[in-house]
Amino acid sequence: MGTFRMNRRHFLALSGAAGIGAAMSGGMSRAMAQSLSGASTAVLPSQAPTNWAAVLEKANAALQAEHGFTLNAEFINWGSYGQQALLKFTAGAQFDTALQALWLNMAQLQQDGALADLTGQIDKWPNLKAQIAPKLIEANTWNGKLWGIPQVNSAARVQHFTVRQDLAEKHGFGEITDYDTLERFFYTIKEKEDGVTPYSLVSNSHWIYAVPTPTAMFNQHSWENPYTMQYLFAGSGLRFLFAKDAAETGSSGPIPFWDDEGVIAALRKIRQYYNDGIVNADGMNVDRATIDSQFQTGRFASNWAMTDGSSSNQLAALQRNVPEARLGQVMPFGKPLTAVKPVQTFQADNMVVVNANGGDVDRALALQDWLSVKENHDLIEYGIEGTDWEAAGDDGIKQLSQYAFPGYALLWRSGLERRSSFMTESEKTIFDWAQNYDNFTADTFASFIPDVTPVREAAAAMNNVIIQHANPLFYGVADVDAQLDKLKSAADAAGLDVLQGEMEKQANAYLAARA
């Protein structure tokens, strides 16, 4: 193989071409931005933060001067966000962007052609491109097309436990790292801490306790083998697990979650915890906000956590009620983080999609680009500096007001997120780990998005079956064997074979396309 040596002329020619290219690309995005006008309406969950009017006024003055348009944020309460957002798409409402996700209605919206194709669009916006990792775009591309701008503050997300570290140390546990110790901690709390429930179950989070993604909270088998990812046709319904050797054999072999031994063991464990009072008995009815407020009053010894750096946010409120309280994180691996590379799909839990029916792609992307600049990002995400927050170190933040913007719905960027001054050391370690793509293994089916269209009726029927017959298992309120019989029989009647067959067909086609 010959060696290529770049002489001075080659170097100058290449530099010139690169310069012209960069100038053209910058010029193009500027020209595009300057031709924009009106208001970019973003449909967001949650409610307008306190002091939002002042923040929006400041943001719009800058946006208008820079891009010629303004931001119009339309907040919809979380309780009805899914339906309301879907209705907006259906009714042909005029808006640019909305929060969507696989756990909402994104697959349906894409399959119905309601989302604008954003393939290649990010390349036109330098600030946005600089903040979105190529791996993230690749992982969120479905069949070669990008349907939303992923909003993440870490590379991967793993559910785990936040525990009352003060209680752990009080009872001689120190740092909890494995499942057996965690279980002993639960039973010790039950025995010795009157009025404290060891763990809090919450409604609408059913499957996370038993079905691996790649681990499940009470699935000890998944702690030891964090290499399983579940897939389903739509945002909710029946979760399938694929064969571990699918990549080698080309055969996906999907099984419903109840055919996995680890899941069944987890369901039995949850039932045991329910009977023993380790978990709250009202898990099927109680919502996240209620549980969090109870956790903050010291009624629970552990709570659900995610590797998004937000678990420590509860500490300030908790310490107001329990001054000696401290928080620790228990990761579901039973070994050091350096010794494990769990599978991930790297698919974002939150996506900003552009409305194909009346949304302006350039304006939407211009807004995403503008929000990818640190100063603008800080303004919308954290409010007005000095009033709502003050910097703590280079990337830290001390909150001064109650300002809380749903950043995940519009402007989460890993590189721009500030760390709360309340973040514990253990969470910092986990957050750092979760931000690095190299700490994870891409799942064989990482960018597989099943199309529900051919089995829409069976999927709908199965969804009801899961709510009615599987949820009681996830919350431990029913006898496992009897309830499993009911679940299987109802699933058969709802068309399990149809769903399983279609999932296998589509997953095998995905494998064949990648081979």
Place this chain on the structure above:
Amino acid sequence: MEHAAQDRRRRRRISKRDSLALLLLAAPGIVWFTVFAYGPMVGLVVAFKDFNIRQGIFGSPWNGFANFRYFLSSGDAWTIVTNTLVLNALFLTASLLAGLVLALMLNEIRGQFYRRFMQSSIFFPYFVSPIVISLMLQAILSGVGGRGGIVNDMLNVFDLPQLAWYTTPGAWPWILTLVKVWQLGGYTSVIFLAAITSISEEVYEAAAIDGASRARMALSITTPLLLPTMGILVVLGVGRIFFGDFATIYAIVQDNGILFPTTDVIDTYVFRSLRTIGNFGTTAAIGLFQSVVGFVFVTAAVLVQRRFQKESAIL
């Protein structure tokens, strides 16, 4: 002859003027019903379409009765139709009886201040939000963490075993009926009290002369004279019998699937289907089915009322 012709012309002029006035009077109602009731019915066409979000109501392809077939063959149809009818029948019967009894009792209170205070107190639950009711019920039945609650504490006092109410489906038709009585008893009693005020005092005076006690008067005079009012309330209630009380039931039961065998009604099923699968065609089909059967029920109720209470029938 000439005089008769003039008279006819004059009557025709008056009749036209009256019709115009009536039309003007009815205009807001006609506009309201056209815009908010009959206009949206065009959307029912979705029930016969394979709805596509981008193509919209009129662009989506037709799929005949597939959406209805899905619902009727889903295995859930029988349960939710039965629940809807049974729960609404319980709600209607219990709230009417409670309203009647409360009205009779309130009517016996002589002190004006005390009577108005009691009336306001029992009317108040009508304004309480279903969300607040659901929280109150959780505190009463399960307590914080789902282990305890006032009812279970009372069972403890009598050495009776505690019950996990939120996992006991059989109890819920009765619990929900109690909630409805608490919510609607006062409201219904006001309607009956209004009807009682129209009963002539002379009837009671005659009964008093004949030596009737207050209880006898309530049973033999007030109650029979309230039957026409009750008949109208029954017909109105039966017209809504195929519509579950979505707000209350959903706020209380939410997605607690273990209670569905006795609490899942058409409205909660439709809402859940829309929320979780976003299938407008199926949900519209269920809604249309609900309306048609509701119409059949109300027609039947009116016909029965006309057969037995012709003088007070609403049609």
